[in-house]
Amino acid sequence: MKASYGQVVLVDNGYFFPEDDLHKDVSWFLMDAMKVLGTDAVGMSEKELRFGVGYLKAQVKRTQLPMVCANLYEKKTKKLLLQPYVLKQVGTVKVGIFGLMSNTVDLGPMKDSLTVEEPSAAAKRMVAELRKKGATVVVLLSQLGKVESEDLVTAVEGVDAIMVGHNVPLLQKGRTIKNTVACYGGEQGQYIGRTVITLDPQRRKATADNETFILSAEVGERKEIAALVKGFEDSFNEKLQKAEKERAAKEQAKATSPSPDHYLGAEVCIRCHAQEGEQWKTTRHARAWQTLVDGKKDATPECVGCHVVGYKQPGGFVSVTATPTLTNVQCESCHGMGTQHEALTASPRRITAETCRQCHTATNSPTFDFALYQPHVAHKYAGTPPPLPEGHGTSMQRAAGGK
Ligand code: HEC
Ligand code: HEC
Ligand code: HEC
Ligand code: HEC
Numbered sequence: 557m558k559a560s561y562g563q564v565v566l567v568d569n570g571y572f573f574p575e576d577d578l579h580k581d582v583s584w585f586l587m588d589a590m591k592v593l594g595t596d597a598v599g600m601s602e603k604e605l606r607f608g609v610g611y612l613k614a615q616v617k618r619t620q621l622p623m624v625c626a627n628l629y630e631k632k633t634k635k636l637l638l639q640p641y642v643l644k645q646v647g648t649v650k651v652g653i654f655g656l657m658s659n660t661v662d663l664g665p666m667k668d669s670l671t672v673e674e675p676s677a678a679a680k681r682m683v684a685e686l687r688k689k690g691a692t693v694v695v696l697l698s699q700l701g702k703v704e705s706e707d708l709v710t711a712v713e714g715v716d717a718i719m720v721g722h723n724v725p726l727l728q729k730g731r732t733i734k735n736t737v738a739c740y741g742g743e744q745g746q747y748i749g750r751t752v753i754t755l756d757p758q759r760r761k762a763t764a765d766n767e768t769f770i771l772s773a774e775v776g777e778r779k780e781i782a783a784l785v786k787g788f789e790d791s792f793n794e795k796l797q798k799a800e801k802e803r804a805a806k807e808q809a810k811a812t813s814p815s816p817d818h819y820l821g822a823e824v825c826i827r828c829h830a831q832e833g834e835q836w837k838t839t840r841h842a843r844a845w846q847t848l849v850d851g852k853k854d855a856t857p858e859c860v861g862c863h864v865v866g867y868k869q870p871g872g873f874v875s876v877t878a879t880p881t882l883t884n885v886q887c888e889s890c891h892g893m894g895t896q897h898e899a900l901t902a903s904p905r906r907i908t909a910e911t912c913r914q915c916h917t918a919t920n921s922p923t924f925d926f927a928l929y930q931p932h933v934a935h936k937y938a939g940t941p942p943p944l945p946e947g948h949g950t951s952m953q954r955a956a957g958g959k
Contacts, residue, residue: 557750563647569697569721569741570599570623570655573606578799580607585788586745587619592780597642597653599697600625601722602661609637609666624655624697627678629671637670641682643689649755652691654682656708657699658722675700676708683714692759693717702740709736716761717751730766737764746771818871820894821881832887835935840949841885845876862915865889885915890933923948 558564568590573583583604590598600623604612609630616623616638626640641654656679659672679696686694696715698705701722709715715736726747727740739749749768756762822842826833836842844863848854854876865882866872871893873882888894890911909926916924923945931941 557748561752563649565596565644565646565651565653565695566594567653567695567697567719568595568598569719570699571601571603571721572745573603575603578796581788581792581795583607584615584619585784585792587615587621589781589784591619591621592784593778596622596644596651597655597695597697598623599655599657599699599719599721600628600638601657601699602663602666605663605666605670609669613637624653625657626654626682627656627659627673627675629673631669631671641686643686643691649692649759650690651693651695652682652686652689653695653697654679654686655697655699658701658704675704676712679708679712679715683712687714692755693753693761695719697721706733706738709733709738716753717764717766719749726768728768730768732764735761737766739766739768742768742770817893817895819866819873819882819886819888821865821888822884822886823881824894825887829887832935836887836933839933841889841933844885845883862920866893871895889915921948 572586574580587598598621604623615621622642623638624641625636625638628637629635630637638655641652643650643652656675657672659674661672663670663672683694693716694714696709696718698708698718698720699722700708700720702720702724705718705720705724709718710733713735718733718736718738720738720740724740726742730737730739730749730751732738737751737753739751741747741749747768747770749766751764751766753764754762822833822836840847845854848856848859848863853859860873861867863883863885864873865884865886865888873879876883890907907930912924912926912929915921916929925945928942928944931937932944
């Protein structure tokens, strides 16, 4: 573009700091790269505040990158955090470029120390100031999003070109809104937008249009940028590998320590499975602990096992004070550990007699018959299940002291 057009300014709209802490280094790297590319002005959003004001200011100072924002103030000093604009002489033309961010975004932990002025007031002031200083063309780097950006240039006169940013979908041909040509830039640095403005003999804008191009292979590489990228990726990769090793070591340490998985208790399940919960509460399983309490057998180890959840298992019942939510025969006694719920839903398994037989043993449940017992616990049984065999529960009543 610099080869095809005589008078060119190169801008970046901002919103380039990474979302996650792991990739923090990408932020300073991109700033270095923009500097090498000779970027004339860079916009600003709440994203660039992610790692703190100190970090951003240090990087701006280090790179001398011309980041601009005309409506972001430090509360304490009432001063702008960054320079509001850049006024640049290109050939015979003076281009004024200013930046704006949204006053409705969440500044996160920065909201106590920073404040954002209402954007259209700042825009009016900037246009007046830049024109007064002799700007032939005024460009706005906007992080207000699509709707707010378009509203602003409809209401505020004198912006010749706007870069529309903040999660804005790519438009290959930019629109003209009233007297402003808009660029809808695309994402992940894969596109470059070109706004061409021609001036009439009175140095007023005669025509303006915008188009966005994908930066495909035929654009080619710039040597010093390619070297910068390689250097960065190599060292960054090493850093990620180290972090990954540390994470893996931690995971391993966790895996060898007891019960990463545990039982959750029915109350958790019932939050989502209310119907099953209602039915379960009507079963004897939901009162199995009370049976032992009534028989004063709730502290007898040989009795507790089948009347609670996950007895003597990692993550299971320990005592009524340590694990008060794991008394009774609950959902997880039949369905398995709640922390493995995903595996549970991935391959729903039919509950077989085996599941019941852990507790319904020949000694403790001599009358057990899966076909007869199952309808009493399956939650969706229509109507009244057939009665249980004669004598059910009696052997256990004897064990409890012969009621
Ligand atoms: C946050 C909500 C939620 C909680 C809490 C929850 N579940 Fe689920 N569960 C679901 C959803 C949703 C499905 C259905 C998934 C599907 O159909 O693929 C499901 C599926 C199931 C199934 C399989 C049903 C089938 O045959 O496909 C079982 C069994 C189950 N849950 C048991 C439990 C148990 C036991 C607990 C408590 C330890 C529990 N759930 C806690 C939401 C929950
Ligand atoms: C963790 C142990 C355990 C598992 C697993 C278990 N049960 Fe039970 N079940 C009990 C206990 C304990 C009681 C008695 C509760 C009470 O009254 O105190 C009981 C009672 C019952 C009763 C009521 C019996 C009566 O006399 O009224 C039915 C029906 C039943 N279970 C069916 C089943 C079925 C079917 C399964 C398998 C799908 C199953 N249970 C799995 C422990 C278990
Ligand atoms: C191996 C598992 C298991 C052990 C251990 C166990 N129970 Fe049970 N208990 C059950 C099952 C299963 C039932 C339901 C039996 C049925 O309905 O056929 C039951 C039922 C009962 C009942 C009858 C509830 C009713 O009114 O129907 C009482 C009382 C009882 N158990 C007390 C005890 C006592 C006391 C001990 C310790 C001596 C004990 N259980 C040990 C599994 C066990
Ligand atoms: C005594 C064993 C037992 C207990 C306790 C139990 N379930 Fe079930 N559950 C079953 C059986 C049997 C089915 C029928 C499907 C099958 O055979 O797998 C079932 C089915 C389900 C399903 C699948 C949808 C449906 O209703 O058919 C969900 C979800 C479920 N149970 C959740 C729960 C929750 C939540 C609890 C506790 C509040 C619970 N279960 C307690 C045995 C049990």
